[in-house]
Amino acid sequence: MFHDYEKRIDFFVGYPVESPILENLFSEFAGLSEDHMKQINVGIIGFGTVGAGTYEVLTTNREIITNRVGARVVVRRIADLDIETDRGVPEKPDPEVFTTNAMDVILDPEIDVVVELMGGLDKAREFILKAMESGKHVITANKALLAEFGWEIYREAERCGVTLAFEASVGGGIPIIGALKTGLSGNRIQSCMGILNGTSNYILTKMARENLSFETAVEAAVALGFAEDPPTLDVDGTDAAHKLAIMMSIAFGGAIDFDQVFREGIVAITPDDIRFAREFGYHIKLLAIAKDLGNKLEARVHPVMIPKNHILANVHEAFNAIFLEGDFVGPTLYYGLGAGRKPTGSAVVSDIISLARDLVAEKRGMVPPLGHVHPSETAISIQPMDELITSYYFRVSALDTPGVLSTISGILAQKGISIYSVIQKGRDRKGSVPIVMLTHEARESEVREAIRLIDDLDVVTDKTVVIRVEGNNL
Amino acid sequence: MFHDYEKRIDFFVGYPVESPILENLFSEFAGLSEDHMKQINVGIIGFGTVGAGTYEVLTTNREIITNRVGARVVVRRIADLDIETDRGVPEKPDPEVFTTNAMDVILDPEIDVVVELMGGLDKAREFILKAMESGKHVITANKALLAEFGWEIYREAERCGVTLAFEASVGGGIPIIGALKTGLSGNRIQSCMGILNGTSNYILTKMARENLSFETAVEAAVALGFAEDPPTLDVDGTDAAHKLAIMMSIAFGGAIDFDQVFREGIVAITPDDIRFAREFGYHIKLLAIAKDLGNKLEARVHPVMIPKNHILANVHEAFNAIFLEGDFVGPTLYYGLGAGRKPTGSAVVSDIISLARDLVAEKRGMVPPLGHVHPSETAISIQPMDELITSYYFRVSALDTPGVLSTISGILAQKGISIYSVIQKGRDRKGSVPIVMLTHEARESEVREAIRLIDDLDVVTDKTVVIRVEGNNL
Numbered sequence: 001m002f003h004d005y006e007k008r009i010d011f012f013v014g015y016p017v018e019s020p021i022l023e024n025l026f027s028e029f030a031g032l033s034e035d036h037m038k039q040i041n042v043g044i045i046g047f048g049t050v051g052a053g054t055y056e057v058l059t060t061n062r063e064i065i066t067n068r069v070g071a072r073v074v075v076r077r078i079a080d081l082d083i084e085t086d087r088g089v090p091e092k093p094d095p096e097v098f099t100t101n102a103m104d105v106i107l108d109p110e111i112d113v114v115v116e117l118m119g120g121l122d123k124a125r126e127f128i129l130k131a132m133e134s135g136k137h138v139i140t141a142n143k144a145l146l147a148e149f150g151w152e153i154y155r156e157a158e159r160c161g162v163t164l165a166f167e168a169s170v171g172g173g174i175p176i177i178g179a180l181k182t183g184l185s186g187n188r189i190q191s192c193m194g195i196l197n198g199t200s201n202y203i204l205t206k207m208a209r210e211n212l213s214f215e216t217a218v219e220a221a222v223a224l225g226f227a228e229d230p231p232t233l234d235v236d237g238t239d240a241a242h243k244l245a246i247m248m249s250i251a252f253g254g255a256i257d258f259d260q261v262f263r264e265g266i267v268a269i270t271p272d273d274i275r276f277a278r279e280f281g282y283h284i285k286l287l288a289i290a291k292d293l294g295n296k297l298e299a300r301v302h303p304v305m306i307p308k309n310h311i312l313a314n315v316h317e318a319f320n321a322i323f324l325e326g327d328f329v330g331p332t333l334y335y336g337l338g339a340g341r342k343p344t345g346s347a348v349v350s351d352i353i354s355l356a357r358d359l360v361a362e363k364r365g366m367v368p369p370l371g372h373v374h375p376s377e378t379a380i381s382i383q384p385m386d387e388l389i390t391s392y393y394f395r396v397s398a399l400d401t402p403g404v405l406s407t408i409s410g411i412l413a414q415k416g417i418s419i420y421s422v423i424q425k426g427r428d429r430k431g432s433v434p435i436v437m438l439t440h441e442a443r444e445s446e447v448r449e450a451i452r453l454i455d456d457l458d459v460v461t462d463k464t465v466v467i468r469v470e471g472n473n474l
Numbered sequence: 475m476f477h478d479y480e481k482r483i484d485f486f487v488g489y490p491v492e493s494p495i496l497e498n499l500f501s502e503f504a505g506l507s508e509d510h511m512k513q514i515n516v517g518i519i520g521f522g523t524v525g526a527g528t529y530e531v532l533t534t535n536r537e538i539i540t541n542r543v544g545a546r547v548v549v550r551r552i553a554d555l556d557i558e559t560d561r562g563v564p565e566k567p568d569p570e571v572f573t574t575n576a577m578d579v580i581l582d583p584e585i586d587v588v589v590e591l592m593g594g595l596d597k598a599r600e601f602i603l604k605a606m607e608s609g610k611h612v613i614t615a616n617k618a619l620l621a622e623f624g625w626e627i628y629r630e631a632e633r634c635g636v637t638l639a640f641e642a643s644v645g646g647g648i649p650i651i652g653a654l655k656t657g658l659s660g661n662r663i664q665s666c667m668g669i670l671n672g673t674s675n676y677i678l679t680k681m682a683r684e685n686l687s688f689e690t691a692v693e694a695a696v697a698l699g700f701a702e703d704p705p706t707l708d709v710d711g712t713d714a715a716h717k718l719a720i721m722m723s724i725a726f727g728g729a730i731d732f733d734q735v736f737r738e739g740i741v742a743i744t745p746d747d748i749r750f751a752r753e754f755g756y757h758i759k760l761l762a763i764a765k766d767l768g769n770k771l772e773a774r775v776h777p778v779m780i781p782k783n784h785i786l787a788n789v790h791e792a793f794n795a796i797f798l799e800g801d802f803v804g805p806t807l808y809y810g811l812g813a814g815r816k817p818t819g820s821a822v823v824s825d826i827i828s829l830a831r832d833l834v835a836e837k838r839g840m841v842p843p844l845g846h847v848h849p850s851e852t853a854i855s856i857q858p859m860d861e862l863i864t865s866y867y868f869r870v871s872a873l874d875t876p877g878v879l880s881t882i883s884g885i886l887a888q889k890g891i892s893i894y895s896v897i898q899k900g901r902d903r904k905g906s907v908p909i910v911m912l913t914h915e916a917r918e919s920e921v922r923e924a925i926r927l928i929d930d931l932d933v934v935t936d937k938t939v940v941i942r943v944e945g946n947n948l
Contacts, residue, residue: 057660057802067727068659070847167657173803175657182656183641183649185542186531186823253541311809314788321807328531328820329647332810333795335785336803346802349660357841365835373544 038071040356043105043136045127046118047080047098050141050168052087053345054115058352059091065349069356077105080118106131113355115348116140125149132160139351141168141344147242151255151377154369163358164369165351170243171196171320173343174336175350179324180250181371187326189251191291193470196243198318198338199227199234200266200286204303205316208274208283214267226318237263237286237301244288244301247322251290252297254376262385264302273395273465276436277305279423280393283313287470296381298388304470305393312471386445391420391469396435396454397462404459405435415450417442432461438469512545514830517579517610519601520592521554521572524615524642526561527819528589532826533565539823543830551579554592580605587829589822590614599623606634613825615642615818621716625729625851628843637832638843639825644717645670645794647817648810649824653798654724655845661800663725665765667944670717672792672812673701673708674740674760678777679790682748682757688741700792711737711760711775718762718775721796725764726771728850736859738776747869747939750910751779753897754867757787761944770855772862778944779867786945860919865894865943870909870928871936878933879909889924891916906935912943 042058044051055075058065066072075097083098099105105114106127114131116138118124124142129152131138138157140146146153146169157164167177171194180189195201199221206217218235221227233239241263245256266286277284282305291298306313311333315321320338325331337343358366368375398404409419418440425434439447451464516532518525529549532539540546549571557572573579579588580601588605590612592598598616603626605612612631614620620627620643631638641651645668654663669675673695680691692709695701707713715737719730740760751758756779765772780787785807789795794812799805811817832840842849872878883893892914899908913921925938 053802061660061662061801064662064727065660067846067848070842173658173800174806175653178652178657179649182828183652183824184647184820185827186535186539186820188535188538253538309788311785311788314783314785326647326820327535328527328816328823330811330817332648332808334806334808336806342802343804346658346660346800349802350657353659354656358835358837361832361837361839361841363832363835363837367831367835368544372541374541 037066038360040069040071040073040113040359041076041111042073042113042115042352043077043079043108043111044075044115044117045079045102045105046116047078047083047087048117048119049341050344050348051078051080051117052089053341054117054348055093055345056089056342057345057349059089065353069353070360071356073352073356076111077108079105102127103130106134106136111136112359113137113139113352115352116142117348119144121145121149125153128153129156132156132162132164135160135162137163137165137355139165139348139355141166141348143169143239143242143246147245147256147258150246150249154375157369158366161366163355163366165355166246166369167351168344168347170246171322171334172198172336172338172340173346174320174322174334174338175347176247176322176334177250178350179332179334180247181367184324184326184329184332185371187328189292190325190327191289192244192247192251192322192324193290193312194240194244194247194288194322195285195312195315195320196240196288196322196338197234197286198320199231200240201315201320202226202318203235204266204269204274204284204286207269207271211271213271214269235267236265240286240288241301244290244299248290248297248299248380249375250370251324252292252380253370253372254380255378256299257379257382260299260379260382262300262302266303268465269303269467270465272434273393273467276395276423276434277393277467278308280305280421280438281308282306282469283308284467285312285315287312289470293383296383299382300385300388302468304468306471310471386443386448388444388468389441390444391441392439392447393467393469394437394439394451395465396437396460397432397464398435398457399431399459399461400433401459407457407459408435408454411450411453412439415446417446417450511540512834514543514545514547514587514833515550515585516547516587516589516826517551517553517582517585518549518589518591519553519576519579520590521552521557521561522591522593523815524818524822525552525554525591526563527815528591528822529567530563530816531819531823533563539827543827544834545830547826547830550585551582553579576601577604580608580610585610586833587611587613587826589826590616591822593618595619595623599627602627603630606630606636606638609634609636611637611639611829613639613822613829615640615822617643617713617716617720621719621732624720624723628849631843632840635840637829637840639829640720640843641825642818642821644720645796645808646672646810646812646814647820648794648796648808648812649821650721650796650808651724652824653806653808654721655841658798658800658803658806659845661802663766664799664801665763666718666721666725666796666798667764667786668714668718668721668762668796669759669786669789669794670714670762670796670812671708671760672794673705674714675789675794676700676792677709678740678743678748678758678760681743681745685745687745688743709741710739714760714762715775718764718773722764722771722773722854723849724844725798726766726854727844727846728854729852730773731853731856734773734853734856736774736776740777742939743777743941744939746908747867747941750869750897750908751867751941752782754779754895754912755782756780756943757782758941759786759789761786763944767857770857773856774859774862776942778942780945784945860917860922862918863915864918865915866913866921867941867943868911868913868925869939870911870934871906871938872909872931873905873933873935874907875933881931881933882909882928885924885927886913889916889920891920891924
């Protein structure tokens, strides 16, 4: 599958070397000009945002990458249904590189690595499985596919003896898959908490800084290109849950039943809640949380109140961050841009480089996709949400009549929920007052029951807002 | 070099499986009991803090590691001059494992990987070179050795065709070497800024939170075991500079002349400076900074004032963090515990696992130590400190007489240094007043010259404190 590198002088022509640092590298290469350098051929399926970003990284940093791999990495074919639109990459691919038929990539005997960047489920799954069957190594950024149908793909990669890599599927440019698979591989992972959706984080940041409603912040995010219109999978927690499920498979070494990952979006968050959170010393973030409870896992995505001095509380705008705790390493954090053409292209290319290094080193076996030789195929047991124990924030909207607080706190006491702190503010225009509380740790099922009883009270004028607290115990 | 795994049932006896998750893994292994599992033999030289931590990770998480590698990882020999002291590891090594002679590790034909954790320069260098010559792969945490004599070792590893890995040499448990070598490998690294010395960061945090002098904070740190007594290499910037030099070799792909890395410690920082910094909206941190200026690099370690909303400003106590910027990935941050038995053990074991995976996969070639096939052997050009351009903080101690501010600002104007902001506070007990300023960007040589002139003034009662500003331009 390797191709001698015959025209190495030509290769450098047209890429002006501006930096003395690069000049050093260049002169080292020059010393090698008699050698035949290997070539790794890549085929890309899907030339949208991420596909174009990947191509841009590979061409812009061609010399650096050649030196990091010890071989040329060449994009031999690009498949996309739309090969007419100009993707704005600085170096245009040769027209002959393009095809509208993905099978031209998958079946090309010269191609070593197939990079699936088309997205979607059915077609992407089909192409990936066909590529692996044809002996191609596969790189993908397809988080939905891996979260929902990953198991079949992981297994097939092992059966075919090919590498499957997916650094770009979680956290955009942040090398979090590498950290889990390699960097922390000596640890039992105890917990994993992440701001995994840049769109939601941007919207929450905008709401907090400019005191905007959710709807207005979404409009601003759409206008600025930080959100799709409508950004449903981003704001309802699904996208973050996909990424969480992928990380969990690696961290805990087994299949995750995606439907068991609890998800709740940020649609119900108001500027009032953000303000009250701040009064209590918290920020509101959409977090994806997995914890090893010993005999089962917590797996949930929802808005949380997190102490404002927690490092995750200080991740703003479209940034992502993942907070991982291991039994030896302790707490660690990884932070960066979680989406976008360039960061995601960076992640895809890091997988291409790793794979190319393996090919250069003539590695005969493969590190399995999840980094475990025998991952648990039986889905790992996930704790039902009713059993969650955490602290809670409530915002009850009630008429400002005598005894309201007493009635509400009576219901909470009856359900064994202990109040940590209360704020009661003046009457709003509709004549109801917000009663805002933080609780000590309580059980989710009891909380839901208590809130049902509270919302049934005649004096309660609106649905109570419930936000879980994370990052400390009250 | 592989050893069949004959007694696999015995292997699990004595390690009670508590978690259903592990039970799943266990039952998967059980299904394999007919197989002969490979064994990777490790030899450790140096059984101090990090050596014992490494051993503890390997034994405590034996099952997880076996599953992540696909082979048993066994510590076959441990060499230390002191084999009597109990290192407090939960599972005691067999007495036969110990030797006082490092050559028993290096020359053992059964050993695949030599892990050098003794520290120091001459002996460690000798043992590493001998181990590589004997065909052993080498893992080390020895930052001083790699920063000062790394080049010879990198070259020798390549000549011998062995892997040299050193994740534990920078940032303790933070997988920063992996991020540089692999995760960001598609990027041209533009800058690298790190809080790389936990002791200094702990001292600065303590000074800031409790308004302590440097000396008192050091005493507290020593008493709590966060600092050696005296913590010279920690607080004078040398340790951070070692780590910076190692990261630079990977990021920029070439030799770094360690003597050209500028270093200045935190000894001169006072609680007054921390308080003034806060008034200007900054925190004071000891930062290690490398920047690619195109034709040369900045390489410097010194205290900086960093805007308090910068993510690095929020790294407190003994935590480390590294802020890396690449041309495609943009800004990224990696955060965790930078020292200590367990986090450093975690990093060493991540290298052992990577290496063991390569051995299992029968990889024939090696990824070179710096991740570059042809790193530049000519030392990369480093910008002389005189040429640095940045913003500055000055605290001038002057007699409270008319015209002082005018004289001082006149000198600054004469050197082309433009003032951004000034604070002048009331007289202190000695009769002198602090005049505190932030400047716009200026050239270091001009600043030094101006400060020399200012300190020569009769009205100036003490040496002016100069702190460079980082993280924004004024």
